[in-house]
Amino acid sequence: MPDNASVSHVESVRDAALAELAAADTAEQIEAWRIAWLGRRGRLTQVLRGVGGLSPDERRSVGSAANRVKSLLEQARAERQDAVARAKSDADDFTDAIDVTLPGWPTPVGGLHPTTQMIREICDAFGSMGFDVVEGPEVEWDLYNFEMLNIPKGHAARDMWATLWVDQPDEDDDYPMLMRTQTSPMQIRTMQERKPPIRVIVPGKCYRYEATDATHEWHFYQVEGLAVDRGITFADLKGTLYEFARRIFGEERQVRFRCDYFPFVEPGVDMSISNFKDPQTGKRPINRDEDWIEILGAGMVHPKVLEGVGLDPQIYTGFAFGMGPERISMLKYGIEDIRLFYSNDLRFLNQF
Ligand code: PHE
Numbered sequence: 157m158p159d160n161a162s163v164s165h166v167e168s169v170r171d172a173a174l175a176e177l178a179a180a181d182t183a184e185q186i187e188a189w190r191i192a193w194l195g196r197r198g199r200l201t202q203v204l205r206g207v208g209g210l211s212p213d214e215r216r217s218v219g220s221a222a223n224r225v226k227s228l229l230e231q232a233r234a235e236r237q238d239a240v241a242r243a244k245s246d247a248d249d250f251t252d253a254i255d256v257t258l259p260g261w262p263t264p265v266g267g268l269h270p271t272t273q274m275i276r277e278i279c280d281a282f283g284s285m286g287f288d289v290v291e292g293p294e295v296e297w298d299l300y301n302f303e304m305l306n307i308p309k310g311h312a313a314r315d316m317w318a319t320l321w322v323d324q325p326d327e328d329d330d331y332p333m334l335m336r337t338q339t340s341p342m343q344i345r346t347m348q349e350r351k352p353p354i355r356v357i358v359p360g361k362c363y364r365y366e367a368t369d370a371t372h373e374w375h376f377y378q379v380e381g382l383a384v385d386r387g388i389t390f391a392d393l394k395g396t397l398y399e400f401a402r403r404i405f406g407e408e409r410q411v412r413f414r415c416d417y418f419p420f421v422e423p424g425v426d427m428s429i430s431n432f433k434d435p436q437t438g439k440r441p442i443n444r445d446e447d448w449i450e451i452l453g454a455g456m457v458h459p460k461v462l463e464g465v466g467l468d469p470q471i472y473t474g475f476a477f478g479m480g481p482e483r484i485s486m487l488k489y490g491i492e493d494i495r496l497f498y499s500n501d502l503r504f505l506n507q508f
Contacts, residue, residue: 162214163221169193169200170225177229177236186237193229200226270489270508271377271497274481275359278379281403285396287357287381292342294361295322298332300341304464305420313419318365320374335363339380340420343457343476346382347465352472353385359481370493377481382457384467384474390423390456393475397454401429404484405441412448421455421476429487442487449487452479 173193180186193200200222207219268276279289298309307313317337324332342358350356358380366372383392394413401411410430418424428448431440442449454477459469482497491497496504 163217166203166218166221166225169203170228173200173225173229174232177232180236181240183237183240186233186240190233194226194233200229267505267508269497269505270485271481273508274485274488275377275379277404278400278479278481278484279357279359281400282357282381282396285355285399287355287383290342290346290356290358291360292339292345292358294336294363296334296336296341298334300344301334301336301338304344304461305340306458306460306464307419311419313417320363320365336360337364338362338478339378340476340478342380343382343420343461344465347384347462347467352467352474353383354474355383357381368495370495373482373494373498375498376494378478379481381454381477382474383476384457384462384472386472388473388475390475393454393456393477396475397427397452397477401427401451405429405488409441413454416453416455418453418455420458420461422458424453424455426450427452427454427477443490451484451487452477454478 173189176193177186177189180189190198192198195201204219204222204226207215207222210218279287283289301317301319302311302314303309319337320335322333322335339358339360339362342356342360346354346356346358359377360380361375362378363375364372366374368374381396383396394411398411401409412428412430413425414428416424416426428450430447431442431444431449432447433440454475457474457476462469462472462474482494485491485497486494
């Protein structure tokens with residue numbers, strides 16, 4: 157009896173065929189496998205052919221074993237073909253969807269607006285000196301924006317603030333409404349709400365009925381400051397603002413105070429920072445041909461303003477100041493036109 161005519165030989169053919177099939181990873185390899193085992197001269201085909209020459213008993217047992225192995229191998233081939241095809245199409249999908257060699261899409265990450273950055277810098281400087289940050293309404297009563305700041309109706313000083321009215325004021329209207337022209341009304345609101353010692357800083361948007369140009373916007377920000385307590389003097393105002401100027405503009409800068417007029421302070425001043433030529437380079441810190449550059453208005457809170465909110469000016473004193481963060485950015489970064497801040501030009505904004 158030839159060796160290939162036993163049931164155990166059929167089984168070893170089966171095991172060898174299945175092992176080889178498991179290693180076939182492509183349609184071509186599977187086809188080669190089919191020809192090698194199930195083809196006309198395939199190894200299993202030869203076993204089947206040999207069955208004819210066996211004794212009737214062997215023919216039955218070996219023949220049926222070989223036939224079972226044949227259908228088993230055909231089924232195994234079909235399954236292997238499916239599996240290989242599926243793996244290939246998954247791989248194709250994956251390579252179509254993601255080309256890992258391409259650079260990624262840049263995700264644009266927004267930044268803080270330069271005004272926001274400057275406001276934060278200012279608030280941080282005063283925050284570390286003990287000031288609280290508070291905010292108030294942009295639509296304001298005439299009462300707070302003017303009246304209680306010692307600027308009565310008809311007072312010439314109202315001309316300092318070209319006003320956008322929400323209701324036109326008339327004779328009978330005691331409480332006309334406006335877009336606040338300054339953050340100073342928050343001095344009044346704060347003194348009505350808090351008891352001394354008061355130390356607040358108020359960033360916020362202001363509006364003026366003005367034509368725009370390189371140094372004027374019709375809407376802009378201010379940062380107001382207010383300190384009220386017993387025994388506050390002009391020296392406190394100077395010390396606080398001096399410290400602030402050094403933090404924003406650097407250790408080397410000097411400050412200068414000059415008299416200025418605001419109806420709600422007495423005395424009133426403006427403060428400038430030094431912009432001297434460097435003796436070596438001949439350059440100025442801020443590229444403007446001036447030795448002093450004005451950055452804010454300030455003064456001691458007017459006794460009438462204190463009285464108006466029920467504080468006795470014999471007991472309490474205070475100082476207030478107000479500045480424009482855009483103007484401070486313009487000085488610090490050499491920006492020449494205030495309108496750049498609010499024209500949404502990314503070429504400008506991206507630089508911050
Ligand atoms: N509110 C004033 C302005 O807009 C600035 C200022 C504030 C002056 C506080 C003195 C004290 O011009």
